[in-house]
């Protein structure tokens with residue numbers, strides 16, 4: 001399986017569990033889920049960038 005590093009998350013913002021860069025966004029939700037482990041990530045806008053936090 002090929003890993004994509006072309007995700008919109010800049011390198012320095014990648015959560016230590018880098019696989020969280022594979023995200024699933026569901027309509028009507030304000031969070032995303034990791035495509036691999038299902039962990040919830042919250043979306044926050046910072047300047048013109050979208051950031052994700054993984055509580």
Ligand SMILES: [Zn+2]
Pocket residue numbers: 017019020034035036037038039
């Ligand atoms: Zn994950």
